[in-house]
Amino acid sequence: MGLTGIQIFKMLPKTNCKECGQPTCLAFAMALAAGKAELAKCPYVSDEAKAVLAEASAPPIRPVQIGNEERGFKIGGETCMFRHEKTFVNKPGFAIYVSDAMADEEIDKKIENFMKYRYERVGVLLKADMFAVKCESGDAGKFKALVSKINEKTDATFTLMSDSKDVLAAGAEVLGDNKPLLYAANKDNWSDMAELAKSAGCPLAVKAETLDELAELTQEIQKAGVKDMVLDTSSRTLRRAFEDQIYIRRLALQKKFRPLGFSTIAFPNEMTDDPFKEAVIASMFVAKYAGIIVLSEAEAHNLFPLTVARLNIYTDPQRPMMMEEGIYEINDPDENSPVLITTNFSLTYFVAGGEIEASKVPSWLLIMDTEGLSVLTAWAAGKFVGDAMGIFIKKSGIADKIKHRKIIIPGYVAVVSGDLEEELGPEWEVMIGPREAAHLPAYLKLWKAD
């Protein structure tokens, strides 16, 4: 909460009635300021005080939903400068840029690619999220037709780009409850744009040349009744755009500066003509705080690296990514292929699985649920030990898929082999694999079923 205990105390009844469970109003105020009590516990606060306190306790960066629950995503709501302090929460959306002045083939290609280049990793779907559609033709009808076409052919949500309120209104209308981001209100058109955002119920992007101007604009627009905003500082050089992102987040989090307490939209597509450089700039915005990142290309070579970067940076550092327990088939294994077992820490899986795949040796990889712990940590925690592994191997059903009875365990847990053999019974042979995943290919190439 942005207020101090004393500031809150001034708004309380000061009767010390103790109904809140605290000995005095002051103690309650201190507890509120520390986030250890809820305002609702005091039955006597005035509505006015409630409103002030609610405003002060609102998240410092406003969470904004773009689109709707089905197609769309949420941005903002971040609470830290560095992911290790807590975690980054709402992944930025990748928007693919199209204009109504582009040739049909180019647009169709982007639509096709948008739906095609999707990847799955640790149960997460990696994909672009949005189209940023610009009206360059000046023709509201043409713009509307394009928006409508993309809306029908994809599951995207939208940023609609024009300086004209009427053009944006036409686009927003065809999207219905797939609420687009309207781009953008500026110092000349903001009052019209605010009106449209309000009547259409859409979030509004606000663009200005300086942070000062931007903050003035968002305050005016807020007074006009629009709450959901997204910021564009107009910086299109790497250094300035990077610095703006840091300034905005610091002002919002450290100074609780409400006029800039919003997420941002970034335009790598306007910052360079070199597609490689564009992707690299986009990855900078993934790490440094953008909410929407606009790309000129929808190709595998930019979408795959960028969506993986986003997944990595937005992974909760407190909670490791986990794989689902089960049998993983690598390189099309058969009844004579080796069987390996490891833990369900996603990194363990990627590294070991990657090496097995690179070896080209068909193999079965058993992934055991160790609550996302790596091999050594899981062993130390008693989760990746002989008897537990034995029970898992038996119930996994791997025995029905192979003729031999050999199981390869990671070299680091060689000590569990005795217990594991005991649990599995005499027909099984426990083999000690290499300690490092990098040595798996050499090991597997020499492995024999008999």
Place this chain on the structure above:
Amino acid sequence: MTIEIPKRTYKGAIRTITLGAGDKAVTVGGETSLPFYLFEGERPNPPRIAMEIWDMEPEDWPEHALEPFKDVVHDPALWAKKCVEDYGAEMICIQMISTDPNDKDVPADQAADTVLKVLDAINGVPLIVWGTASHEKDTEVLKLICEKTHGKNLAIGPVEEGDHKAIGGSIIAYQHTCISSSPIDINLAKQMNILLGNLGVSDEKILIDPTTGGLGYGIEYSYSVMERLMLAALTQEDERLQFPMINNMAKEVWKSKEAKLTPEEDPLMGDPKRRAITIECVTAMLLLLAGSDLLIMRHPESIKIVKDIINDFMAAN
């Protein structure tokens, strides 16, 4: 309205470390704020890129990685020379892959010969020598290399807790720089630097290798450990962490299956060369943002793009 931007003051700074000797020596480090936070600190030396070569002909590189070096991969000295002369490398990193005891197990004297030939070919450009992280073998190989290249101020690594005494001793004796390596953990990084200090490695001769995870393969762990390391060095004045960071990233990037997949293997992954270069560049970007001072990279096109990005960061506003 005039908004006052909250600025941070840093009490600590990263040390400057010079690699190589003579007029082509390269200095890294010296930053007094978080990476590229030039609005509240200095960065006298922009991050640098060392071009990676191997001490043997690579067997598992995809075609698009091999292509720029096709004519030279059979000879590390020619390879290094091409990096310097054709691609303008400011620094070379030779990976001593052939010495891996689990693979070719090339003996130390042969490995040292290769390094000498490379040094000869690059005419004063600073050299990084990277072993295989096998303690016994690295001790043999890296010690001998230190001895044979006395005074050239090579960066030698990885020096880990298990082999720091032997390798560190030679680094001191023959005047090289030590790559202090620890497994993605800020406390272990600090511990390694304390050990090296106790051994007598000068504070002017240490680079931190925080251990590098590739994109999709644990880069988030490296990213956060590096950020924490920078913050500890700059804001908590943790002296044993105030060294520039080096990231041996090329190996991590290029061994992933996503850097290699052909369209025949996976049509949904697009053009392999463009994809791999983008992966290498994005990996570099994240490591730079986290605090890297020295990146080891492979593809000439990736290096060109990342250099350009570094220039954009360092450009006057």
